[in-house]
């Protein structure tokens with residue numbers, strides 16, 4: 001079942017287009033990654049899907065609903081989570097307060113969910129009273145993901161979770177992302193790190209706002225032309 005369908009999207013800033021008629025699909029329960037160099041339009045695509053930027057043209061369907069004209073608050077309520085590339089936590093609040101903020105629109109008793117998140121990220125449990133600003137880059141990313149998970153989204157958009165964190169923690173982040181899939185979540189993983197392909201089912205390669213390749217993640221990794229041209233190998 002297709003959970004997200006983006007078709008022929010054109011989007012940008014002011015009068016400058018960044019994405020030029022981009023189409024992609026995400027099947028429920030998969031990890032789908034999007035790789036591309038700096039400036040390719042990856043963040044612009046996530047902002048457009050999540051309703052921060054309104055596309056100039058094209059369609060966006062999420063879980064069978066047309067979301068092209070919905071604002072981010074409404075998109076959040078129907079089950080999409082978004083972890084931006086930067087400024088994705090509140091540094092002056094504690095770990096626990098950050099997670100609680102993640103539950104802001106929940107009116108039910110979400111304390112069980114808080115415990116689920118601590119179970120998924122045991123390192124955060126030990127730091128629940130620490131200020132988020134004191135955490136390492138890797139721990140901050142885990143916290144940012146944990147915050148988005150408080151609403152138990154159907155689809156989670158992640159913008160470069162491995163960027164700027166210590167290399168030994170990169171593997172751990174990708175392992176956590178795989179574990180989320182094990183919990184039934186669908187993930188759209190935007191990355192510059194080709195390691196992302198190893199934990200993905202399908203992948204897309206974006207450059208200059210255009211799709212350059214798509215397919216089974218293993219096939220893309222094994223394709224020498226693609227590796228040479230787009231994956232910096």
Ligand SMILES: Nc1ncnc2c1ncn2[C@@H]1O[C@H](COP(=O)(O)OP(=O)(O)O)[C@@H](O)[C@H]1O
Nearest residue numbers: 013014018036037038039040041042043044045
């Ligand atoms: N807020 C903005 N205003 C104007 N141009 C922007 C803005 N954000 C990004 N851009 C431009 O859009 C293009 C794509 O950027 P972005 O989507 O951030 O790429 P990526 O995430 O792949 O690095 C770049 O040329 C960038 O300079």
Ligand SMILES: [Mg+2]
Nearest residue numbers: 042043044085
């Ligand atoms: Mg970006």
